[in-house]
Amino acid sequence: MTDTAQPKRGGKPFQSILEPHFDFIHQQRQRRKTWQEIADLLFTEKGIRVTYYAPYRFYRSKLKRAAKPHWESKAATAPPATVNPSAPTPQTTTTETDNPFQFNNLTI
Numbered sequence: 001m002t003d004t005a006q007p008k009r010g011g012k013p014f015q016s017i018l019e020p021h022f023d024f025i026h027q028q029r030q031r032r033k034t035w036q037e038i039a040d041l042l043f044t045e046k047g048i049r050v051t052y053y054a055p056y057r058f059y060r061s062k063l064k065r066a067a068k069p070h071w072e073s074k075a076a077t078a079p080p081a082t083v084n085p086s087a088p089t090p091q092t093t094t095t096e097t098d099n100p101f102q103f104n105n106l107t108i
Helices: 019-030 035-046 053-067 071-077
Strands: none
Touching: 019 035, 019 053, 035 053
16 A cells, blocks of 8 residues: 655745736836736736736735735734823822721621
């Protein structure tokens, strides 16, 4: 009998073939190129054959991810809590007796 193959764990996460060309796509959009023209330019200049829909979906999802803050970076960049010296500090009051069971001068 042969050993059963162990499934691979982890591995390289998916990354779009268009990821290194985001700036190129962004520049073309700034120049008011259509998605079909961008797809054609990707093929002629970069050698990447895609439909016109691929750069559109990639670009839109990349902008959406950039607009949403990541939960780890948000916690790391949050400013530390500061103490306002002019704010009143909470005062603890002590009773005459230190009986923890005392309520409204009644002892239980």
